[in-house]
Amino acid sequence: MPVPADAASGVADGVPNQSAAAKPVVRLDDVRRHFGTTPALDGISLTVAKGEILGLIGRSGAGKSTLIRCLNGLERPDSGVIEIEGSDIVGLSEEQLQPLRRRIGMIFQHFNLLSAKTVEDNVALPLKIAGWDRAKRLARARELLDLVGLTDKARAYPRALSGGQKQRVGIARALAANPALILSDEATSALDPETTGSILALLKDINARLGVTILLITHEMEVVRQVADRVAVIDKGRIVEEGPVWSVFSRPEADTTKALLSGVRASLPRHVAARLAPSATARGEMIVSIDITGPQAATLLPGLATEIAGWRLIHGGVETIQERPVGRFFLALPVSSLATLQAHLVPSGAHLEVLGHVADDV
Numbered sequence: 204m205p206v207p208a209d210a211a212s213g214v215a216d217g218v219p220n221q222s223a224a225a226k227p228v229v230r231l232d233d234v235r236r237h238f239g240t241t242p243a244l245d246g247i248s249l250t251v252a253k254g255e256i257l258g259l260i261g262r263s264g265a266g267k268s269t270l271i272r273c274l275n276g277l278e279r280p281d282s283g284v285i286e287i288e289g290s291d292i293v294g295l296s297e298e299q300l301q302p303l304r305r306r307i308g309m310i311f312q313h314f315n316l317l318s319a320k321t322v323e324d325n326v327a328l329p330l331k332i333a334g335w336d337r338a339k340r341l342a343r344a345r346e347l348l349d350l351v352g353l354t355d356k357a358r359a360y361p362r363a364l365s366g367g368q369k370q371r372v373g374i375a376r377a378l379a380a381n382p383a384l385i386l387s388d389e390a391t392s393a394l395d396p397e398t399t400g401s402i403l404a405l406l407k408d409i410n411a412r413l414g415v416t417i418l419l420i421t422h423e424m425e426v427v428r429q430v431a432d433r434v435a436v437i438d439k440g441r442i443v444e445e446g447p448v449w450s451v452f453s454r455p456e457a458d459t460t461k462a463l464l465s466g467v468r469a470s471l472p473r474h475v476a477a478r479l480a481p482s483a484t485a486r487g488e489m490i491v492s493i494d495i496t497g498p499q500a501a502t503l504l505p506g507l508a509t510e511i512a513g514w515r516l517i518h519g520g521v522e523t524i525q526e527r528p529v530g531r532f533f534l535a536l537p538v539s540s541l542a543t544l545q546a547h548l549v550p551s552g553a554h555l556e557v558l559g560h561v562a563d564d565v
């Protein structure tokens with residue numbers, strides 16, 4: 204079937220077609236920002252699709268804050284394109300930026316609530332700035348407080364709330380003006396693990412119910428694992444790795460990603476790692492790691508038992524990420540079984556690495 208000439212522009216008869224609907228909410232192309240000789244952003248290209256939760260993870264100093272400031276127009280890049288819902292924001296005046304900023308709801312690490320205002324007035328603040336009348340904005344605030352489970356706290360002041368409750372208020376406020384994008388800046392870094400879990404579950408629920416797009420900036424892989432669809436790893440102002448969360452967790456490529464994942468992924472126990480030798484001894488064993496994704500992760504070891512004698516599981520197991528089984532195992536087994544093991548793993552697409560050898564039982 205011939206494609207209409209105007210299909211490429213995303214508009215046919217003035218009605219956005221599917222390709223326009225699929226336009227990313229955020230698009231960065233080769234964004235650069237240097238401070239003196241420090242490249243805070245060194246050619247960042249990134250998209251966040253509509254309805255997606257993208258985790259942007261990096262260590263301290265990687266460039267995350269600079270990226271956020273560029274996205275909400277507080278900082279101008281030296282070069283590159285930054286589009287929000289298809290509009291390039293680089294070069295806009297402060298006045299022109301205002302309506303675009305309203306399309307972005309911010310969630311902060313330290314909540315940034317106004318202590319002299321009630322919870323409902325905090326939530327309604329973006330609407331006051333947008334010129335809504337008081338009755339309408341309070342009705343909207345109540346609706347959002349209901350959504351985040353804080354109906355009974357509407358008239359309370361922030362000082363009477365726990366950290367988790369304050370962040371729920373922050374989330375309600377971020378949603379007030381019906382934004383296209385929620386920019387979450389280390390939203391759970393000040394919270395304990397249990398409260399972190401409930402806040403991340405709330406973000407996930409809001410994403411599913413309202414379809415709001417979320418860019419989640421964090422330095423914690425656990426946060427990414429719990430909530431994101433896709434992850435982008437930033438290091439020294441560059442995106443060094445990007446992909447679906449299950450994929451990056453099962454086979455990280457960049458050293459930064461591997462370092463950020465240590466402590467979240469299973470790793471070889473230290474007492475075994477300390478005894479690894481590069482070459483085999485006469486009666487010794489080899490130590491291998493196996494990474495495997497998909498339903499075969501659960502059946503790998505039982506299958507191995509029928510083919511190889513004398514293997515032992517040292518550490519590891521199967522976890523579920525984005526509803527996919529992701530397995531990571533550390534095994535000790537006779538050196539002579541390597542070819543059989545390799546053959547056994549081929550159909551499942553598992554990744555095998557021989558880490559070294561040990562002289563006797565570990």
Ligand SMILES: Nc1ncnc2c1ncn2[C@@H]1O[C@H](COP(=O)(O)OP(=O)(O)OP(=O)(O)O)[C@@H](O)[C@H]1O
Nearest residue numbers: 238241242243261262263264265266267268269270
């Ligand atoms: N205004 C500035 N002047 C000079 N250097 C800056 C400025 N802002 C950021 N930088 C430098 O740019 C780099 C990236 O900093 P940025 O704050 O964006 O990192 P980050 O990933 O947000 O770190 P953190 O997680 O610690 O907040 C760092 O080397 C930082 O020192």
